[in-house]
Amino acid sequence: MHSSPRRLLAVAALSTAVALVGTACSSGSGSTSTKGADSGTYTVWDPYPQFAGGSAWTKLLDKCGTQAGVKIKRTGFDTSDLANKTLLAAQQGNSPDVLIVDNPVVSTLAEAGVLTTTDDNKLDTSKVDPNLLAAGQSGGKTYGTPIGANTLALYYNKKVLKEAAVDIASVKDWTSLTAALEKVKKAGKKGVTFSAIGTEEGSFQFLPWFWGAGAKLTELDSAQGVSALSLWKDWLKKGYAPNSVLNNTQTTSWQEFATGDYAFAENGTWQLANADKAGFDYGVLPIPAASGGTAAAPTGGEFVTIPVQSDTGRYATSGKLAACLTSTQNLYDTDTTLSYVAPTSEVQAKQVAANAKLKPWVDAVKSAKGRTSDDLGTKYPKISEQMWKAVQSALSGSKSPKDALAAAQSAAK
Structure with missing residues (x-):
């Protein structure tokens, strides 16, 4: 916790990492909270400023506090504010007891020594x-548990496809998708x-196609990329x-x-809520991989983590709070509120049983x-920046896809 060079490196890395776009996080602001002198008060920081006192989310926090025998002092921050405030609080020895944070930032905070591991807590x-838990893993250790996940897929307009004589069942890979676009x-x-x-949004949206081709983030300029x-x-060239x-x-x-x-x-x-209000019949199709099957799309969503404390005796209660927030019933209620897919198969099944429209999302x-999977950690923001620059260069016509990604790979190194 007191290794200065490591901390300075973390500050530099975090300044880039916090620019990552949380795909479903609303913006807002909050004021910093500090632990009360009373050890019976536990602080919780989250990226949900849209939920005010009396909301289902704050009621859940209070319920978990009551079950653990403590009072909850909660503050909701904008996603990027939360990451910066967390690092500052750690430097000051004033971290919250429970931190709910956007998943790409977990490895950055972990490498900075801010978070405890699941072995510790x-x-x-x-x-x-496992594929969702990987976003909170670094160096072979796990630094929290996901509260929910979201990702990308293809929405489609059934009327437009019908008028173009496109059978959505025929869309199974890139060739059939492109043929549908032509029609x-x-x-x-x-x-x-x-x-x-x-921006990160551009990389986020390109990743399913990049990964769907079989490419790796450590080799941006591969033939697959x-x-x-x-x-x-x-x-774009063909007007699709x-x-x-x-x-x-x-x-x-x-x-x-x-x-x-x-x-x-x-x-x-x-x-999903906007889709229901759109006024036309729609469907959802997982993004196809190049040769068929479902492409890996990037996960959004948050992790429940337990920051490092000077008083390690607090971990037991913090662990109870985190376990309560991510219990089967509470995950179902919370993820329904957040339009998230639950991180466990058990709760996913409950979600689909209640709403069949969630099946393609599951x-x-x-x-x-x-x-940040594949142990990329703080390397990801730099790679991502070069990726979105390459996408911009290629689509604008200033460079060929091959040259754009070659430049990106060179810069990412």
Whole structure:
């Protein structure tokens, strides 16, 4: 905790990592909380400022506190504020007892020495799907447990596809998807919209195609990576996707799809409520991999973690709070509120039983992958930045996909 060079490195890494876009987190602000002098008060920091006192979320926190025999002092922060405040609090020896944080930041905080491991805090992660738990792992150790996950898939407009004589069951890989887009264009409609903006959102949306080609983040310029970027480039060249994707955020991309003119839109679980309000019949298809099957899409969502404390006696109660927040019943209630897919198969089954529309999302989450998985940790933000720059260069026409990714790989090293 007191290794200065390591801490300075963590500050530099975190300044980049916190720019990562939490895909379903709302923005807001909160004031810092500190632990009360009374050891019976435990602090909880979360990235849900949209939930005020009296909400289902704050009631759950209070219920978990009561069950653990303590009072809860909770503060909700904007996602990027939360990461910065957490690092500062750790430097001052004033960390919250329980921290709920966006999953790409977990490894950064862990490498900075801010978080305890599940070996230390005894959190049970045995029921969590391994691909989701991986986002909170670094150096062979686990630093928390996911409270829920979201990811990307393809929404589709059933009317547009019907008018273009496209059977959605035929869309199983990149070749059949591109053939569907060609039919849609010939029918006078628009193909697919997504976000390729020069930020983490652009990388987030490109990753399913990159991973779906079999590419690895440690080799941006592999033949597989080039094929993924070439796919997007060809879609723009042939008019299957609009040039607006270069500046689209996930929100503006959704607004394009909501016009009813597009056959497909790449977006996430957080748009489900908007999809129901769109006024047209829609479906959801997991993003196909190049040669078929479901591509790994990146996971969004948060982890419940327990920061390092000078008084290690607090861990037992903090562990009870974390276990309560991630119990089977509480996960179901919370993830329904957040439009998240639960991180355990048991709760996922309950979600699908209650709402059949979640089935393709559960399938997508089961194939999903953490952005910092493969032990990338704090290396991910730098790789991601070069990735979105390459996407921008290729789609704008300033470089070929091959040259853009070659430059990206060189810079990422």
